[in-house]
Amino acid sequence: xxxxxxxxxxxxxxxxxxxxxxxxxxxxxxxxxxxxxxxxxxxxxxxxxxxxxxxxxxxxxxxxxxxxxxxxxxxxxxxxxxxxxxxxxxxxxxxxxxxxxxxxxxxxxxxxxxxxxxxxxxxxxxxxxxxxxxxxxxxxxxxxxxxxxxxxxxxxxxxxxxxxxxxxxxxxxxxxxxxxxxxxxxxxxxxxxxxxxxxxxxxxxxxxxxxxxxxxxxxxxxxxxxxxxxxxxxxxxxxxxxxxxxxxxxxxxxxxxxxxx
Numbered sequence: 001x002x003x004x005x006x007x008x009x010x011x012x013x014x015x016x017x018x019x020x021x022x023x024x025x026x027x028x029x030x031x032x033x034x035x036x037x038x039x040x041x042x043x044x045x046x047x048x049x050x051x052x053x054x055x056x057x058x059x060x061x062x063x064x065x066x067x068x069x070x071x072x073x074x075x076x077x078x079x080x081x082x083x084x085x086x087x088x089x090x091x092x093x094x095x096x097x098x099x100x101x102x103x104x105x106x107x108x109x110x111x112x113x114x115x116x117x118x119x120x121x122x123x124x125x126x127x128x129x130x131x132x133x134x135x136x137x138x139x140x141x142x143x144x145x146x147x148x149x150x151x152x153x154x155x156x157x158x159x160x161x162x163x164x165x166x167x168x169x170x171x172x173x174x175x176x177x178x179x180x181x182x183x184x185x186x187x188x189x190x191x192x193x194x195x196x197x198x199x200x201x202x203x204x205x206x207x208x209x210x211x212x213x214x215x216x217x218x219x220x221x222x223x224x225x226x227x228x229x230x231x232x233x234x235x236x237x238x239x240x241x242x243x244x245x246x247x248x249x250x251x252x253x254x255x256x257x258x259x260x261x
Contacts, residue, residue: 001027001211002062002092004055004085005074005102005203006035006047006111012247013039013105017200018072018207024229024250025211030066032058032088034074034081037111041199041242044109049077052084059088068092070214072207073128075102075111079119086123096129096213099162100206101137117141126161130219132206133157134168154180164219166226168205175231179223188224190231197237197246204250205230 001022008014015031022029032055038046062068071092076082089097101120103112112120121141125131133141139148142156150167158165164181169190177188208229212222233248236255241247 001207001214002030002032002059002068002071002095003074003207004032004034004059004071004076004088006037006077007033008037008039008200010040010199010242010247012041012199012245013203014075014200017203017248017250018074020250021204021207021229022211025208025215027069027211027214028066030062030068032062034085035077037109039105039109041244041246043244044105044111047077047109047111049081052080052087055081055084056088056091059091063091068095070095070210071097072210073097073099073124074203074206076116076120077111078113079116082116082119082123086127089127096210097127098206098210098213099124099128099131100202101131101133101141102202103137103140121160125157128162129213130164130166130209130223131157131162132166132168132202132209134202138165138167150176150178151180151185154178154185158182164223166209166223168202177223177227179220181219184220186220188227190227191235193231193235193237197239197241197248198234199237199245200248201230201234204233204248 003018019029138153167178175190175192179186209226233250236249236252
């Protein structure tokens, strides 16, 4: 499994969350870092994008030696990174791609330049097996307002080219993901945990979905499993870690009576 995403120095989201979700699913995780963030639970203090050539070189290194069964794409940040990822996907043959169009961090920091949104939609959405926007991200991609239903958003985003869309419901009153593959609309309910810690929940969801597809699940089955795993990770989240939104705990470490080691 390959994660193409940014690094979260606080360890809650980005490639750090992706690698934990991959391990939870039982797959080997690899990374191609797109940007380094100086980030805590309360703010993104700085973002340092990597050159496009560095992104492609990372993907080439693991693709030629280890191989890639599936790709999860997270934070890209710039049009240069988007173009580089487009080139990098040529190196992974027909590996399925799960694209999480990360635009804003849990603390509110901007992680995708406004001028990069059109590039993301035009260059990468048509190459995705599944796209996993939350409601605000889906509205931006679709160019639709807040009165648009999740189903309408899923249909609009799917029309941009991906094989399937999961509009995640974490920003709605009821936690229901909306799946659409061009033919069937399916509601995937989840359990909301208002006392949990949610930093990294979106990364955990999309990474689990990608891992399940790599393991042979169809996209709908993978989306259902991703909702279960992400919900449990929020429920078991590390409250009190930092002054802001604490990181999710995909392993449920604090619920265990004995440590793993």
